[in-house]
Amino acid sequence: MMHKPVTASEKSKPLADLTKCRDILAKYTSATSADLIPILQQIQDAYGYLPQNVLEEITARVRIPLSKIYGVITFYSQFSLEPRGKHTIKVCVGTACHIKGAPDIKKKITEVLHIQEGETTKDYKFTYEPVACLGTCFLAPVMMVNERYYGKLTTEKTEQILKSY
Amino acid sequence: MKNLKTPDDLHKYKKSLEAKRRTDTTRIFICATGCKALGAEEVCRAFKDEIAKQSLADKIEIIETGCQGLCTRAPVLTIEPLGIFYGRVTETDVPEIISRTIQKGEIIDRLCYSEAGKRIPYVRDIPFYSKQKKIVLKNCGSINPRNIDEYILRDGYAAFTKVLTDMTPDKVVNEIKNSGLRGRGGAGYPTGLKWESVRKAHGDTKYVVCNGDEGDPGAFMDRAVLEGDPHAVIEGMLIGAYAIGAKKGFIYVRAEYPIAVEHLKIAIEQARNLGLLGENILGTSFSFDLEIKMGAGAFVCGEETALIASIEGKRGMPRPRPPYPATSGIWGKPTNINNVETFANVPVIFLNGSGWYKTIGTESSKGTKIFALAGNVKNTGLVEVPMGTTLREIVYDIGGGIPGRKKFKAAQMGGPSGGCVPAQHLDLPIDYETVKAVGAIMGSGGLIVMDDSTSMVEIARYFMEFCQDESCGKCVPCRIGTKRMLDILTRITQGQGKQEDIKLLKELAEVTKTASLCGLGQTAANPVLSTIHYFSDEYEEAIHKKETQTSQHNPPKPE
Numbered sequence: 001m002m003h004k005p006v007t008a009s010e011k012s013k014p015l016a017d018l019t020k021c022r023d024i025l026a027k028y029t030s031a032t033s034a035d036l037i038p039i040l041q042q043i044q045d046a047y048g049y050l051p052q053n054v055l056e057e058i059t060a061r062v063r064i065p066l067s068k069i070y071g072v073i074t075f076y077s078q079f080s081l082e083p084r085g086k087h088t089i090k091v092c093v094g095t096a097c098h099i100k101g102a103p104d105i106k107k108k109i110t111e112v113l114h115i116q117e118g119e120t121t122k123d124y125k126f127t128y129e130p131v132a133c134l135g136t137c138f139l140a141p142v143m144m145v146n147e148r149y150y151g152k153l154t155t156e157k158t159e160q161i162l163k164s165y
Numbered sequence: 166m167k168n169l170k171t172p173d174d175l176h177k178y179k180k181s182l183e184a185k186r187r188t189d190t191t192r193i194f195i196c197a198t199g200c201k202a203l204g205a206e207e208v209c210r211a212f213k214d215e216i217a218k219q220s221l222a223d224k225i226e227i228i229e230t231g232c233q234g235l236c237t238r239a240p241v242l243t244i245e246p247l248g249i250f251y252g253r254v255t256e257t258d259v260p261e262i263i264s265r266t267i268q269k270g271e272i273i274d275r276l277c278y279s280e281a282g283k284r285i286p287y288v289r290d291i292p293f294y295s296k297q298k299k300i301v302l303k304n305c306g307s308i309n310p311r312n313i314d315e316y317i318l319r320d321g322y323a324a325f326t327k328v329l330t331d332m333t334p335d336k337v338v339n340e341i342k343n344s345g346l347r348g349r350g351g352a353g354y355p356t357g358l359k360w361e362s363v364r365k366a367h368g369d370t371k372y373v374v375c376n377g378d379e380g381d382p383g384a385f386m387d388r389a390v391l392e393g394d395p396h397a398v399i400e401g402m403l404i405g406a407y408a409i410g411a412k413k414g415f416i417y418v419r420a421e422y423p424i425a426v427e428h429l430k431i432a433i434e435q436a437r438n439l440g441l442l443g444e445n446i447l448g449t450s451f452s453f454d455l456e457i458k459m460g461a462g463a464f465v466c467g468e469e470t471a472l473i474a475s476i477e478g479k480r481g482m483p484r485p486r487p488p489y490p491a492t493s494g495i496w497g498k499p500t501n502i503n504n505v506e507t508f509a510n511v512p513v514i515f516l517n518g519s520g521w522y523k524t525i526g527t528e529s530s531k532g533t534k535i536f537a538l539a540g541n542v543k544n545t546g547l548v549e550v551p552m553g554t555t556l557r558e559i560v561y562d563i564g565g566g567i568p569g570r571k572k573f574k575a576a577q578m579g580g581p582s583g584g585c586v587p588a589q590h591l592d593l594p595i596d597y598e599t600v601k602a603v604g605a606i607m608g609s610g611g612l613i614v615m616d617d618s619t620s621m622v623e624i625a626r627y628f629m630e631f632c633q634d635e636s637c638g639k640c641v642p643c644r645i646g647t648k649r650m651l652d653i654l655t656r657i658t659q660g661q662g663k664q665e666d667i668k669l670l671k672e673l674a675e676v677t678k679t680a681s682l683c684g685l686g687q688t689a690a691n692p693v694l695s696t697i698h699y700f701s702d703e704y705e706e707a708i709h710k711k712e713t714q715t716s717q718h719n720p721p722k723p724e
Contacts, residue, residue, distance in 0.1 A: 035478065136237065150202065
């Protein structure tokens with residue numbers, strides 16, 4: 001998934017509190033570029049996404065230009081520059097799920113939540129993303145909500161699961 | 166837990182564990198990894214509650230294990246020493262299992278595996294299990310992966326100790342060469358040769374990397390091994406590190422595998438506490454430690470040069486080889502990269518000897534292979550068979566055949582880099598060469614069975630969509646080639662195909678294959694070529710259907 005570059009208007013977004021970021025960076029007294037991805041992963045876990053002003057804090061610490069950091073962020077599908085929903089729905093679109101009905105599950109999610117793949121609901125409750133394979137093909141079709149797996153889905157079951165959150 | 170100071174300490178430690186081991190209990194092995202998704206945690210909790218309620222703690226032990234293989238029956242459990250297998254167990258079944266099966270030895274019919282209307286209560290009689298040969302998965306599903314003691318009781322770290330005390334690094338490399346072990350990640354490169362080139366490479370600092378970026382859709386072997394027997398991978402890496410002279414190793418795991426990451430963290434911590442990782446291991450001059458690197462969601466990072474870039478904190482894009490990682494890997498240092506399953510094969514080779522290992526498998530491919538059996542097959546799950554087993558044995562004898570009244574159409578092997586093997590090749594003995602000869606690849610071991618309701622053009626389109634999405638965009642043939650092939654395939658599946666499309670697809674496939682920078686692009690066309698080869702009638706039909714429709718209803722618009 002490609003992210004849009006950060007524009008001037010987005011820079012005027014409210015600044016994120018830097019306390020959590022500083023706590024994370026404190027563990028990296030002599031950070032190198034190899035620490036960049038782990039740092040970004042922890043920041044994303046802590047904030048739910050990668051806020052602009054937090055990235056500026058990181059660039060000073062790891063001594064990697066912001067442009068390079070953006071390069072890394074936009075390459076990996078795990079990272080998000082936009083605030084994400086409280087719950088992340090990962091729908092497996094692997095081969096086994098594909099031949100067992102994943103396309104119908106995807107349609108149902110869009111129908112219930114009114115969002116497309118890669119989008120977040122307006123109330124920031126859900127972020128919906130497809131994932132190449134969750135490695136649980138015996139449960140096909142399968143999705144994950146946060147860390148929890150839901151297997152052998154039907155469209156009805158999918159709707160019930162979404163409504164339970 | 167005590168720190169082991171000498172190789173002999175490990176031996177003594179094992180003896181002390183054996184002395185403490187209880188032999189008078191009934192042990193219930195419950196899959197607490199894959200089966201979690203269907204309620205295994207609730208079942209475990211119900212057992213623990215019931216055991217506490219009835220004060221049976223000195224009679225019944227609950228062991229939370231990794232994958233037991235027969236995932237289609239999840240949640241599954243095995244009761245020892247009775248040898249009974251139960252599937253689709255719910256928490257409400259728990260009191261009955263205790264009162265009837267454990268206390269009276271009765272079988273509960275509804276929880277048994279059944280085939281052709283016949284109930285099969287005992288593990289040894291279930292064809293799914295009896296036709297497999299578990300070498301790499303020998304502990305997976307029968308030990309608690311969160312407890313190093315259980316691994317040690319199964320001769321864990323004994324191979325490493327033997328290597329450390331009795332063998333020179335050269336001898337270790339030779340033993341692996343002699344075993345005939347080949348890389349299980351897909352390409353099948355001889356592991357011994359790889360180790361030898363890293364050993365011979367110049368430089369004081371060398372690295373060992375375990376590639377656990379299992380990204381092929383339909384493959385979950387590495388997930389199962391990492392979750393179910395993480396110490397086997399760590400021990401394999403220790404032996405590899407000793408052989409090539411590395412002090413530091415990385416395990417690169419997909420972020421989508423949280424349980425694997427958790428179990429690895431626990432395993433590394435426990436190995437460190439015992440003195441099996443860290444400085445001066447078992448009192449020798451050999452030092453080695455491990456770090457987990459979590460992937461961030463990029464399929465191409467399974468390619469070794471992309472994986473290296475990702476470990477270094479960069480965009481995970483591949484680079485041309487040579488230089489190979491064996492001479493210039495992480496930070497330009499010699500780096501040995503093997504797949505999870507490859508490392509998990511290593512300890513058993515040293516425990517039983519390469520001579521023993523060589524007796525398993527075919528002339529060119531030694532040992533076993535784990536397959537992730539999925540799709541339109543009755544027994545989806547994890548299967549380990551000797552190389553040379555036929556597709557028919559895997560799909561029908563072990564897999565139980567195709568559900569419903571449908572027929573076998575093809576097996577997709579090797580994921581997006583692989584191909585579809587049709588029914589005429591069901592009796593082909595599977596090894597690296599034979600699979601390649603029929604247009605697929607062994608790949609990491611994903612095996613997806615497709616019945617006659619599956620459209621092969623749609624499958625080709627599906628894989629191309631995957632490759633196009635995951636193409637890193639660095640080289641033109643892959644970036645544009647996959648996009649153009651996807652456009653054509655999409656058009657055909659939407660009834661907009663043209664007669665010349667097949668020729669054009671073949672042409673594009675050839676260029677993408679020849680000119681792409683890395684494995685992703687070089688193999689991206691395989692699913693297209695193999696489906697055109699075996700199912701050209703389906704392409705013709707999809708294209709022709711549209712032509713009849715358009716000639717009847719609306720004339721084609723000029724482009």
